[in-house]
Amino acid sequence: MKLTSKKKPVIERFLSFVDKSEKCWIWKGAFDGLNRYGTFWDGKRQINAHRYSYFYFNNIIDTSLYVCHKCDNPKCVNPDHLFLGTQEDNMKDMYNKNRQRKKCTYFSGTEHCNAKFNTQDIRNIRKLYNVENLSSYKIASIYSCARPTINRIIRGISYANVK
Numbered sequence: 001m002k003l004t005s006k007k008k009p010v011i012e013r014f015l016s017f018v019d020k021s022e023k024c025w026i027w028k029g030a031f032d033g034l035n036r037y038g039t040f041w042d043g044k045r046q047i048n049a050h051r052y053s054y055f056y057f058n059n060i061i062d063t064s065l066y067v068c069h070k071c072d073n074p075k076c077v078n079p080d081h082l083f084l085g086t087q088e089d090n091m092k093d094m095y096n097k098n099r100q101r102k103k104c105t106y107f108s109g110t111e112h113c114n115a116k117f118n119t120q121d122i123r124n125i126r127k128l129y130n131v132e133n134l135s136s137y138k139i140a141s142i143y144s145c146a147r148p149t150i151n152r153i154i155r156g157i158s159y160a161n162v163k
Contacts, residue, residue, distance in 0.1 A: 010043055011056060017049070024076035025053070036074045053077040054084070066090050072099060116145065122153060122162040129154045 008016070017029030017040070027038030027049045038049030054060070054067045057079035068090045071081040085093070117125070125143065128134045129150075136154060140147040152158035 014040055014042075014049075014052060014056070018077055020078075023078070024071055024073050024081060025078040026073075027075050027077050038075060038077065050074075050077050050082055053079050054082040060084070068093055072097060116149075117143070117153070117159065119162050122159045125150060125153050 017027060017038070019026040019028055029049060030039045031037065032039055032048070039046055040049045040052050041047075042052055048067070050069065051063075051067045055063075062084070065084045066087060066089070067082050068085045069076055069081060070083060071078070073081070076082075121143070125139055128139050128142075129136065136147050136150040140150045143150070149158065
């Protein structure tokens with residue numbers, strides 16, 4: 001006697017965790033450790049729910065790209081709200097929608113939100129070392145920072161864009 005399988009098809013299991021009552025399809029299943037993105041076991045591996053939705057409904061298997069949200073709702077799995085893109089595309093989308101926490105996303109050096117020094121500070125540090133022959137230890141004490149920080153600035157590793 002052969003037993004019949006009571007397993008639901010994968011897509012049925014997936015859709016059983018989706019609330020389609022709004023424009024966004026809200027994932028009601030398991031979430032990642034940060035409780036932001038839904039996760040789903042497709043029978044072979046654990047996958048982000050929005051990625052599974054995009055791949056299934058668009059019949060695309062390219063896993064080299066990110067699946068990004070047009071709606072900016074990480075719990076949304078509506079394939080119409082998702083698009084493929086690179087990490088850079090995802091960051092540009094975030095920046096264009098003004099969703100970044102601070103202006104850090106596309107800025108470096110003195111423009112970065114966590115920058116301790118401005119352009120004039122960097123020029124002064126390099127001048128103190130190269131022209132006034134002060135040690136990096138002395139410069140670090142003047143600027144209340146670690147000596148390796150000053151050494152990276154002097155060598156042009158940090159704040160390389162400041163000439």
